[in-house]
Amino acid sequence: MADHNQRADTIVRKLRENGHKITPQRLAIIKILAVSEGHPSVEDIYEQIRADFPTMSLATVYRNIVLLKSLGEVLELGFPDGSNRYDGNKPAPHPHVICIRCKKIVDPVLDSLDEMKKEVALETDFKILNHRLDFFGICSSCMAGKG
Ligand SMILES: [Zn+2]
Numbered sequence: 001m002a003d004h005n006q007r008a009d010t011i012v013r014k015l016r017e018n019g020h021k022i023t024p025q026r027l028a029i030i031k032i033l034a035v036s037e038g039h040p041s042v043e044d045i046y047e048q049i050r051a052d053f054p055t056m057s058l059a060t061v062y063r064n065i066v067l068l069k070s071l072g073e074v075l076e077l078g079f080p081d082g083s084n085r086y087d088g089n090k091p092a093p094h095p096h097v098i099c100i101r102c103k104k105i106v107d108p109v110l111d112s113l114d115e116m117k118k119e120v121a122l123e124t125d126f127k128i129l130n131h132r133l134d135f136f137g138i139c140s141s142c143m144a145g146k147g
């Protein structure tokens with residue numbers, strides 16, 4: 001949990017440095033994003049804090065995410081069906097593994113990633129700035145019929 005608090009602190013500091021106020025609602029959104037348990041959608045975040053902030057709208061959550069994205073503190077995972085998910089725990093590009101049944105998303109640690117980037121650069125003569133690497137499959141709970 002210590003790491004998650006640290007991550008939330010980093011986001012708060014970045015917002016203050018850029019002249020943004022830290023409202024209780026904003027802090028609640030940041031805390032969920034800093035953990036990024038399962039890479040929440042805007043709706044997931046809204047559902048989690050709605051009880052504490054009954055007057056808050058879905059649009060408020062969305063605006064906060066757009067702001068954090070613009071500061072480079074949240075990574076957006078867009079999907080063709082429009083169900084975007086967010087990672088505020090690791091805002092730098094990183095690979096994801098996505099369960100096609102329950103839509104769970106996890107961050108694998110890939111030793112081969114740096115090699116892969118070098119290989120792509122060499123192969124294409126591109127200077128690689130960014131990447132998007134998604135693996136799709138069925139998670140172990142879904143395989144066990146629990147998902
Ligand atoms: Zn699953």
Ligand SMILES: [Zn+2]
Binds near residue numbers: 039087107
């Ligand atoms: Zn992630």
